[in-house]
Amino acid sequence: xxxxxxxxxARVAKGMTQNDLxxxxxxxxxxxxxxxxxxxxxxxxxxxxxxxxxGTTLNDLFWEE
Numbered sequence: 339x340x341x342x343x344x345x346x347x348a349r350v351a352k353g354m355t356q357n358d359l360x361x362x363x364x365x366x367x368x369x370x371x372x373x374x375x376x377x378x379x380x381x382x383x384x385x386x387x388x389x390x391x392x393g394t395t396l397n398d399l400f401w402e403e
Contacts, residue, residue, distance in 0.1 A: 342376045344399050348392045349374075363387040 349359050349370075356370040363384060372378035373388075380388070385400055392399065 342374050345388070346374050348394055348399060352392055354392075359388065359391060362391045 349356070354362075356374070357367045360367045360370045364387070365384065369378065369380075369384075373380050373384075385396055389396055389399055
């Protein structure tokens with residue numbers, strides 16, 4: 339599974355919308371849309387914040403195999 343699908347799956351599993359996640363990490367919904375679509379590479383700090391909110395690790399969510 340690629341990292342974009344991992345992020346969406348983790349978000350949905352937590353019952354969060356893109357807007358919910360965006361508010362939780364302090365970015366716009368459009369930023370989350372762009373990260374999920376693969377058109378934006380988030381900063382490491384944003385990745386860490388997303389992982390904290392979703393209760394996962396950087397490796398689990400963003401590492402591509």
